[in-house]
Amino acid sequence: MGELRKLHIRKISRGTVKNILAANDIEPAPTRRGLAWAEFIERHTQTLWACDFFSKNVWTPLGMRRFYVLVFIHIGSRRVHVAGITDRANRDWMGQRARELVTYFRGRGQAELPTMVFRDRDVRFTRQFDAILKAAGVPM
Secondary structure (H helix, E strand, C coil), rough: HHHHHHCCCCCCCCCCCCHHHHHCCCCCCHHCCCHHHHHHHHHHHHEEEEEEEEEEEECCCCEEEEEEEEEEEECCCCCCCEEEEECCCCCCHHHHHHHHHHHHHHCCCCCCCCCCEECCCCCCCCCCHHHHHCCCCCCC
16 A cells, blocks of 8 residues: 555555456455355364453552463354463463463363464464474464
């Protein structure tokens, strides 16, 4: 879009987009071939997990503290696994959560092993966290 602004173009018509797609042999979105996101999720629903943090401010004897909760959700069953709660989600804490998660997945049996764990780019997800899961065969 930045390049279009340099040319003082503020808006592109649907017809222009259609012509550009056709000139490059790209089908419009409704008729594109290939695996759609919904189909991907449906095919892998039993082995997909997502993880994220949520935080909550809590009054403690030391005053107001922010606590972080690391949760995993199994996409197929919507079952939630709370991996841990801390006020310091640092490298060591995340590494320990990854090791415990590997143990959790292995304890659930072969049918429950994730084919993929989705997460966002939160800085709390350390390289160590990813490396431990990948080494155990849990793709991130």
